[in-house]
Amino acid sequence: MKVEYKLQDKFDFWIFGALILLITIGLISIYSATVNHPTAYGNFQKQFFWVITSLTVFIIVYYLPQNLFRLIAIPSYALSIILLIIVLFAGKTVYGAKSWLDFGGIGFQPSEFAKIGTMLALSYWLTYKKRDINNFKDILIALVIGFVPIFLILLEPDMGTAIVFMAITIVMIFWSGISLFSLFVVLSPSIVIFASLFGIAPLIFVLIIIILSLFYFKKDIFTSITVFILNLASAFFFDFVFNLLKPHQQKRIESFLDPMADPLGSGYNALQAKVAIGSGGFLGKGFLQGNQTQLRFIPEQWTDFIYCVVGEEFGFIGSILVIILFVVIFIRLLGLANSSKDEFSSLTTIGILAILFAHFMINIGMNVGITPVIGLPLPYVSYGGSSLFVNMILIGIAFNTYRNRRQHI
Amino acid sequence: MTETFFGSVVRQRIILFVIIGFSFVVSINLFKMQILENPTYEKKSEENSIKKIVRYAPRGVFYDRNGEVLVSNKPSFTLQITPSQYKPNLTSMLENVMQEDSGYIADVLNKYKGFASNRPIRIKRDIDFQTLAWYEENSENLSGVDYVIETQRDYSYGVIGAHIFGYTKEITSKELAQKKEFYDLGDYIGSKGLEKTYEEYLRGSKGYNLVLVDSRQRIISRYLSGKEDISPIKGKDLVLTLDLPTQQKAEELFLGKKGAVVAIEPSTGEIIAFTSSPSFDLNSFASVTSGSTWNDLVNDPDKPLFNRATMSIYPPGSTIKMLEALIGLEENIIDKDYSVNCQGGYRFGDRFFKCTHVHGTVDMERSIEKSCNTYYYKLMLEIGLEKWAEYMRKFGFGSKTEVDISEESAGLVPDTEYYNRVYGPRGWTRGFLVSLGIGQGELSATPIQLAQYVSLLANSGETYKPHFVKGYINDDGELVKFPFEKIKVDIKKENFEIVRKGMYDVVNESGTATWIKQQDVVIAGKTGTSQNPHGKDHALFVGFAPYDNPKIAVAVFVENVGFGSTHAAPIARDLIRSYLRLDKQKEDKIETNIAGINN
Numbered sequence A: 001m002k003v004e005y006k007l008q009d010k011f012d013f014w015i016f017g018a019l020i021l022l023i024t025i026g027l028i029s030i031y032s033a034t035v036n037h038p039t040a041y042g043n044f045q046k047q048f049f050w051v052i053t054s055l056t057v058f059i060i061v062y063y064l065p066q067n068l069f070r071l072i073a074i075p076s077y078a079l080s081i082i083l084l085i086i087v088l089f090a091g092k093t094v095y096g097a098k099s100w101l102d103f104g105g106i107g108f109q110p111s112e113f114a115k116i117g118t119m120l121a122l123s124y125w126l127t128y129k130k131r132d133i134n135n136f137k138d139i140l141i142a143l144v145i146g147f148v149p150i151f152l153i154l155l156e157p158d159m160g161t162a163i164v165f166m167a168i169t170i171v172m173i174f175w176s177g178i179s180l181f182s183l184f185v186v187l188s189p190s191i192v193i194f195a196s197l198f199g200i201a202p203l204i205f206v207l208i209i210i211i212l213s214l215f216y217f218k219k220d221i222f223t224s225i226t227v228f229i230l231n232l233a234s235a236f237f238f239d240f241v242f243n244l245l246k247p248h249q250q251k252r253i254e255s256f257l258d259p260m261a262d263p264l265g266s267g268y269n270a271l272q273a274k275v276a277i278g279s280g281g282f283l284g285k286g287f288l289q290g291n292q293t294q295l296r297f298i299p300e301q302w303t304d305f306i307y308c309v310v311g312e313e314f315g316f317i318g319s320i321l322v323i324i325l326f327v328v329i330f331i332r333l334l335g336l337a338n339s340s341k342d343e344f345s346s347l348t349t350i351g352i353l354a355i356l357f358a359h360f361m362i363n364i365g366m367n368v369g370i371t372p373v374i375g376l377p378l379p380y381v382s383y384g385g386s387s388l389f390v391n392m393i394l395i396g397i398a399f400n401t402y403r404n405r406r407q408h409i
Numbered sequence B: 001m002t003e004t005f006f007g008s009v010v011r012q013r014i015i016l017f018v019i020i021g022f023s024f025v026v027s028i029n030l031f032k033m034q035i036l037e038n039p040t041y042e043k044k045s046e047e048n049s050i051k052k053i054v055r056y057a058p059r060g061v062f063y064d065r066n067g068e069v070l071v072s073n074k075p076s077f078t079l080q081i082t083p084s085q086y087k088p089n090l091t092s093m094l095e096n097v098m099q100e101d102s103g104y105i106a107d108v109l110n111k112y113k114g115f116a117s118n119r120p121i122r123i124k125r126d127i128d129f130q131t132l133a134w135y136e137e138n139s140e141n142l143s144g145v146d147y148v149i150e151t152q153r154d155y156s157y158g159v160i161g162a163h164i165f166g167y168t169k170e171i172t173s174k175e176l177a178q179k180k181e182f183y184d185l186g187d188y189i190g191s192k193g194l195e196k197t198y199e200e201y202l203r204g205s206k207g208y209n210l211v212l213v214d215s216r217q218r219i220i221s222r223y224l225s226g227k228e229d230i231s232p233i234k235g236k237d238l239v240l241t242l243d244l245p246t247q248q249k250a251e252e253l254f255l256g257k258k259g260a261v262v263a264i265e266p267s268t269g270e271i272i273a274f275t276s277s278p279s280f281d282l283n284s285f286a287s288v289t290s291g292s293t294w295n296d297l298v299n300d301p302d303k304p305l306f307n308r309a310t311m312s313i314y315p316p317g318s319t320i321k322m323l324e325a326l327i328g329l330e331e332n333i334i335d336k337d338y339s340v341n342c343q344g345g346y347r348f349g350d351r352f353f354k355c356t357h358v359h360g361t362v363d364m365e366r367s368i369e370k371s372c373n374t375y376y377y378k379l380m381l382e383i384g385l386e387k388w389a390e391y392m393r394k395f396g397f398g399s400k401t402e403v404d405i406s407e408e409s410a411g412l413v414p415d416t417e418y419y420n421r422v423y424g425p426r427g428w429t430r431g432f433l434v435s436l437g438i439g440q441g442e443l444s445a446t447p448i449q450l451a452q453y454v455s456l457l458a459n460s461g462e463t464y465k466p467h468f469v470k471g472y473i474n475d476d477g478e479l480v481k482f483p484f485e486k487i488k489v490d491i492k493k494e495n496f497e498i499v500r501k502g503m504y505d506v507v508n509e510s511g512t513a514t515w516i517k518q519q520d521v522v523i524a525g526k527t528g529t530s531q532n533p534h535g536k537d538h539a540l541f542v543g544f545a546p547y548d549n550p551k552i553a554v555a556v557f558v559e560n561v562g563f564g565s566t567h568a569a570p571i572a573r574d575l576i577r578s579y580l581r582l583d584k585q586k587e588d589k590i591e592t593n594i595a596g597i598n599n
Helices: A013-034 A043-062 A067-090 A110-127 A136-155 A159-175 A180-197 A200-217 A221-244 A247-257 A266-278 A306-339 A343-368 A385-403 B009-036 B038-046 B088-098 B104-111 B129-141 B173-178 B193-197 B244-253 B291-299 B317-330 B364-370 B373-383 B385-394 B416-423 B431-437 B447-458 B493-508 B569-579 B582-598
Strands: A092-094 A097-103 A106-108 B049-055 B069-081 B121-124 B145-154 B168-170 B188-190 B207-213 B219-222 B238-240 B259-265 B270-277 B340-342 B345-348 B351-354 B360-362 B462-464 B469-473 B479-481 B486-488 B524-530 B538-545 B552-558
Touching (some): A013 A306, A043 A385, A067 A097, A067 A136, A067 A385, A106 A110, A110 A343, A110 A385, A136 A159, A136 A180, A159 A343, A180 A200, A266 A343, A266 B009, A266 B038, A306 A385, A343 A385, A343 B009, B009 B038, B069 B129, B088 B104, B088 B121, B104 B121, B244 B270, B259 B569, B270 B569, B317 B364, B317 B373, B317 B385, B317 B447, B345 B373, B345 B431, B351 B431, B364 B373, B373 B385, B373 B431, B385 B431, B447 B538, B493 B538, B538 B569, B552 B569, B569 B582
Antiparallel strands (some): A097 A106, B069 B121, B238 B469, B340 B360, B345 B351, B462 B486, B469 B479, B524 B538, B538 B552
């Protein structure tokens, strides 16, 4: 059935408008952070080039036939895994993580591409023939789809990106209608791991809570014991992974717990970031006037700490504007997911929301000092071609399913 | 949460709650930091910021083989300009005081266009005290101009050694990209010579001081009274194989001449003296060079930057004859009594190849002593091209010696494959071999290859790869030696003895270099002339001494002067005397005699 739509029925101007504003704020901030920098002074032009390229790709993705995404779900996932394995052997090390592949002078991060692949594969698996998500085998396979890339990315090791993949997996399983108990089984290990960071006492405390919860769910004794052992094992597994991390990453996690312990080491960035944002005040110090930014107290500020530039030079008003723009995007994406009658499309949109929100949460969190300093860019705002490129493809996919949403009624 | 179906309203609300909840927490935090605690943060940002001030490590010192200093460091004052604070109307006054041409400052600043304008740029290193005093008096009016104390290479120990020591220069952004872990923008890195080869040892490690600065980068105080500061660690000192007096002598003898000399200790491969002339002044590289100084050096027709000792390739002339004699003996083609009747040349096909004289009957020893070409024309044809090329390579010709300074030529040993490639399989004849027999034609070698060759002759087929550095001095003050590869040529010792006797005769009997014969030391050697189609021939001499127990082997190469005996041999003689300290002994003797008379 062919239906004619008005443009606003096929294209979400709220999201697109917010995006363009965020990209503009990003360009202004990148200019401010790099214009006086001895080696990075060309980054504004490079980012501008990437904005144009990404917008073009966004339009192409928008016009692709919708069933294409379902078709390429499994192949793109397989390709993602292959690339993630190749990068472990042939990758280039950047900031301590072996995460870059070089293709004839053009570098890219397989983990960026794998976000698309994993999101599509999970959508495919979770919506295949009206699957019952509370079937143990099906959850397990969904978890495996999510955790293979997580494991490979932890080997690089890239903590931040691994967390993003965890968010994708959990949010998508959640959206497919997992039961409270199953969700508890999936989520409780993460809580155990987080508690184990703070030492033995909090860990035991959380384990007791888990035992109590297991009583509350009133499952049979065999299931309860299995779940408990799973939790315990995850704590040990995390300890194993923690030891795999590079010293600077271990330090970052440790310095989050006590940022003042090492003010010149890994806590330095967190501290200087807070000083930059805090000193911005209500209206900010003005464009190119932020002394923390201009005197380069925070290294590589145009990437992960770009939000500090906004905070320092454009103050509370600028910082809140960025938050509001993101919230607009998130809420509209949630709306798109809801309006889509096709489960595959709905789930991809939720996956995209999960990717963007995880980046947003970790990046803004570390800039404001409420989460550890884990290197992740702020979508659309931070400097970086491949990140912008992939994030625009994601929005392109979301818009594509929105454009085609009524074809499945 | 009982609704367990796809995308239920409850689930939608939970996601919405997380999004709004997190954003709310962030907003509260922003409000707290930017509005409520703003004064505290503003104060922090204005006043207390920690800054690292880099302290450069002095580079390792070069000692000669006896522990005499060759190159060390001295403190120097570097004038710098911070472009963002600098007023261009000061330029002509500054140039005047520094005694630089007008346009000098613009030149230097131009090189750093595109870098941060608040980063100081070195305008001139090693400014004199007059300039410094002038600056101190007028500093108030010189905004954006200041000076820093740095260490700089000190070349005041009486040797030039420009091609040996090389120099450092500011790291390029390309190099920086590759070596990010050790260097920063503005650091110096070894760029030529030993400074480059041994950069890892010489550079040491940088230190830093932590200071508290205000927002305008003004230093308020030391951070934690300097408790966290890291002192720079000086680079490792290197013990070179050079002998200071011999090196000085070599440089002195080549003043006004073009050419090169390499002297090696045959048993170890250690380079005793090494010079390439004309040379250049390393001091001009130690201070920030303006474009013009560099251009003058590059465009000089005498090519002072060109290292003639390792890079110039010329036919080695008659100095190669001993090697051919060795091939003849070792391959049983001839024995030492094999004789040739020299009638002033040799007819091959329709060409007549001339000899220097009519030598009459010449055996092997005499062929070397008299440098008879006829003998070698004939011998070469007996040896054949492939066998000859094989032995040439055994002695290191045709490939780089891998001496521990970069920039070296391999020279050329032509063989059948080479001639076929260049002239085509039918384009050349055995007549080509005749010229090769006396070291002319396509054969080419560098002076350092000749020095390695004569070391092998002196030491009967055994030496080490030539090198400039014995080792470095570790933290306990002990010398840690670097390993160098051994070179061994499998030729019977008695065969070496025969050609060595020939070389003895050259100087000590009635040969071509008898006039460098010495009373107090027995020198053996061989003269040579390298034919030069573009002008006067080049003079060559290879030799070693003492004859019985060689301590020094020398290869001398002087451009455009003619015959080897007159121009090259005396240089070898003087270096040998210098290294064996014969002149000093003589003086000592005279002194004791005078003392004796007085008594």
